[in-house]
Amino acid sequence: MILSPELLDRIRSRAAGYDAENAFFAEDLSELRAAGYLAPRPLLEVVRDQRLLAAHAPATALGINMHLVWTGVARALVERGDTSLEWVLRDAAAGELFAFGNSEPGNDLVLWDSLTTATPVDGGWSFSGTKIFTSLAPAWTRLGIFGRFEDSLVHGFIDRSSPGVTTLNDWDTLGMRATQSHTTVLDGAFVPAARVSRVLPVGPNADPFVFGIFSSFLLSIGSVYAGIADRALELAVSAVGSRKSMKTGLAYSQDPDIRWRIADAALALDALAPQLESLAADVDEVVDHGADWFRLLVGVKHRATETARHVVDQAMRVAGGSGYRSTSELARLQRDVLAGIYHPSDTESIHATVAGNLLGSL
Incomplete structure (x- = not known):
């Protein structure tokens, strides 16, 4: 273990x-x-x-x-x-630490286009642009990035020692603070040809490399937020068992309304594991869901992050005012779970993906 x-x-x-x-x-x-x-x-x-x-x-x-x-x-x-x-x-x-350097300010096309420029140079490519939410910023040794060259998107990896890579000290957020996801500025950062993983056309692409990013990112992100919900529910159950009502003299765990809230949170949370785990197993076993893959992957990420927000909210409602203190674990979970709405794909893109899968393109 x-x-x-x-x-x-x-x-x-x-x-x-x-x-x-x-x-x-x-x-x-x-x-x-x-x-x-x-x-x-x-x-x-x-x-x-x-x-x-x-x-x-x-x-x-x-x-x-x-x-x-x-x-x-x-x-x-x-x-x-x-x-x-x-x-x-x-x-x-061998111990190298990889980080994800694809997010860009103002790029709502995510992997389908880039505001970073990629320029062919002797022996490889030069990248210039700004990457945000670079988690592991103090410690990564390999950073996956991409940028645009004409009508193509060039994906590759830079080393931390590469010239032209600057990490800003600008991470001061509401939650998920320990990730230290500082902004990374690329100014002619060099990627040798051997570290270029793909050159793909601009726009949606079902290349296995892209599938790998979507499947690994969305399923593991969903699992992180499911874990937050697991802990929130655990804290809620503990809190209502130890709090007593002055009106009835009974523990709050005996209050029908509070019992309903706890059950409602658990019912929502119980639905996550089967989908997260079955899709992860399908990726491992190379199961082919064809055109449905992206719909399934964005759907489970959406369900996990939204369910986690709901469970944490229910926990906050039943745990009492102590949960509102900045030092409480529940308050920290409430702040951390909000980050789920910012991970791609966003809610609008998710619904567009599902609608496109079922109804065809606009």
Whole structure:
């Protein structure tokens, strides 16, 4: 077992301090690396482990998620006969830390276009642009990026030591603070030809590389937020068992309205594991859902993040006013769970994807 109870207890004990100090989860990272948590493994294992880790330290799980996305992409390609990213698996096994540098300010097309420019140069490509939400910013050693050249999108990886890479110290957010997802500025950052993973046309693309990103990112992100909901429900159950009503003298766990709220949260949460885990297993086993894949993947991410927000809200409502204190764990979960609405795909894009799958293009 990689995530032993003792390791998880230590990780949980540090989460509040990282949040209060707006500090990176350096000790967590060191322990998780030593335990073998960063090594490549099947997506189903990642989905289960990330949910458990997030129940103990959401920001740590979210930050680590970005490394696990790239190992997941590389595994998905290998399982489909494509060895172009085998080096990612080797580097990850050797201790390199990968991060996700694709998000850009003002780019609502996400992977279908880029505001970063890619320019061919001797031996590779030069990238210039701004990447936001670069989780693991203090520690990554390999950063996956992409940029536009004419009508193509060039995907590749830069090393932390590459000239033209600047990390800004600008992460001061409402929640998920320990991820330290600072802005990354690229000014002629060089990617050697051997580290270019794809050159694809601008626009939607079903290339296995793109599928790997969507499947690994959306399923593991969904699992992080499911883990937040797991912990919120646990805290809610504990709170209503220990609080008593002056009116009836009974524990709040005996109040019909509160029991309904707890049951409502649990019913919503229980629906997540079957879909998250079955789709992860399908990725591992190379099951072909054809054109339905993107609909299924964006759908489960949407359901997980929205369900998590609902569960945390129900927990806040039944736990009492102490949950509103800034030092309470529930308050931190409430702040952390809000980050789910900002991960791609956004709600509008998700509905457009599902409608397109069922009804065809506009």
